[in-house]
Amino acid sequence: MTLALHGLDRLIRLRQRWSRLFVGAPEGPADDGRLNEIADFGENPGALRMLVHVPAALRPGAPLVVALHGCTQTAAGYDRGCGWSAMADRLGFALLLPEQRSENNPKRCFNWFAPDDTRRDSGEAASIRQMVDHMLREHRLDPHRVFVTGLSAGGGMSSALLACYPEVFAAGAILAGLPHGAAASVPQAFEAMFQPKILSAEERAAPVRAASGHAGPWPRISVWQGAADRTVAPANADEILKQWLALHGQDLERPAGSATADGVTHRLWLAPDGRRLVEAYSIDSLAHGVPLHPPGEAQEHEGRIGEAGPYMLDVGLSSTHAILDFWGLAPAPQRAFVVSRGGEAREVTERPSLAARLLRKARRLAGLGSD
Template sequence: MTLLRTRGPAEATQAIQRALRGETGGVVNGAVPREVTPEAATVVFEAPAKRNAETLKPREVRVDVENRGHFSTHMYSNAVGRRQYRLYVPAGNHSEPLPLIVMLHGCTQNADDFAAGTQMNSLAEQHRFLVAYPEQPQQANPSKCWNWFKPDDQRCGRGEPSLIAGITREIIGAHSVDPARVYVAGLSAGGAMAAIMIGAYPELYAAAGVHSGLPAGCAHDLPSALAAMKGGRPPRHARDAMDGTASLPKRPVIVFHGDADATVHMRNAMRLVQGFDARLHDGREPRRTVAGRRACTVSHLVSTNGMDAELWTIHGAPHAWAGGNARGSYTDPMGPDASAEMLRFFLEHPLRR
């Protein structure tokens, strides 16, 4: 606070960053600064229009780390087309291969919006992993949704899955990435595409996180997509395709869904974990409550072939990323921390050959 008053927000922020890195020293006006706690380090100062430090007001968010790591823009192309993506690489030397999480945004969002809302870059800086954010342009979909409901965008080596997989492989080839710890996650349309990716590329992704999404193969065009979003029964051929893959899940999955979601019905979360142990229907799963957060019920499931799944039912939650930051769209700060729970689940499940 002394630095903030005497030298401004830039110097104060640098002091917090040095403390987070474990660096010592830095006497300010003859006083040794106190230890910076994680709680204090979450305060980011925003300068007002006038350079008056006395009127500076803090707001609480996760540590703003983008000036520590490297958040860059890239372009990937293949025979299908091209997609831009943003890549966050944490600061420091990477002597050992790091995990990679591929994050697929929802409709109307972009990479920066999704990164701000999920705060996944902050977790990447704290826990040492890379984060990629492929972007869906408006030319591919008027609302910038991933086309999870189109047959050509639901298959390995075709359409948008080939672009997302190509981006993933490009990052693995260009950076020190542990190929056994590559994961995919998404929200809404991005969640539906994450479900497609884990089924189409089980050799590439070790696990998936689906937030407010839908199961792979539940629709084949826009009308069937709208019906699926409302929780309707999938068409016969879609049910046959889903039943054919659900009996033996290919990779672990963690699913988050609000039971007050008016955009994508909760039934889709249940369908996402078809093929895992059906204990989620017996009503005995514990209901978790944390002060200041929404209550949720967490179901831990295991398939007959040994694949794990978790289903987080968030009570009273809308169509939004649980525990997200209000700087991004479609976030629910009152929810459990979906980003942290996904990361925990991912790191517990490296790729099994």
């Protein structure tokens, strides 16, 4: 009885902590007309909304990007903050933004922890899979270039989609998310968010291996985490990395390269042929949200996109650009722009970007050249 009361008390405290995180959290902005809703896309067991952006005159064989918002956010707000539809127009890819309904989750979080929503051909995961099929069929997109990314609960659902449908997604990017199989109930979800279990790589990989009959090759993964995050504990990033590195036959402690600059640490794991398999960004100043570098006054500079706001955080680094580079959809900016302010003074300097420097270093160390 004492143990049961202790567990109940802990659950209450975790729920209170969760509720405080979103007190007064504004909803995402209203749709600005860049997204269109598709009502009839097939079976929808997860009861999600399907919103899309398809650039004019998109060519057949174009890639598809799936972007999943975080709690309290909307698809339109997430798109505006990250700049995904602007990049779709610029680079020529189709964009799918599933949206959670408050009827499914009062905070509009994707139910990344619920077994019925994170199992192959079930619930929310199956709804998103149906949306992907609809986009591939209707717009004649490249089925070998489908990518998924998401923030927080959207990051957790991205983990689930990559695990349940590894044959569908070429690569993913998980921002402030959680590993697949980290929780199977609300109490476990709170525990995983605030105090994740430290498991072995094979223990983390097991739920992914069990999620489908897939035997590889596995999707490539980019993992993003803020060291100042108080919503999803930073230790979750390494647990996600363990999960996917084990599947790729890589070791967390043996990256091909690691570099740190301006409070950002970037680790990289390469395939024998030099392809980037897994990467990780840890940002010292980043709280819970998407790392951005909005245009501001320096719109002429490359590597800037998006709009800062709640959970859309200007840290001087565009995760949108870096993720697209990792996926092979666009080269990352080769220069980084560092802005310092002191009173009225403003100085802009440029240097080779951290990602560009690390990739050259890792490939050189692997004997693969620097290109």
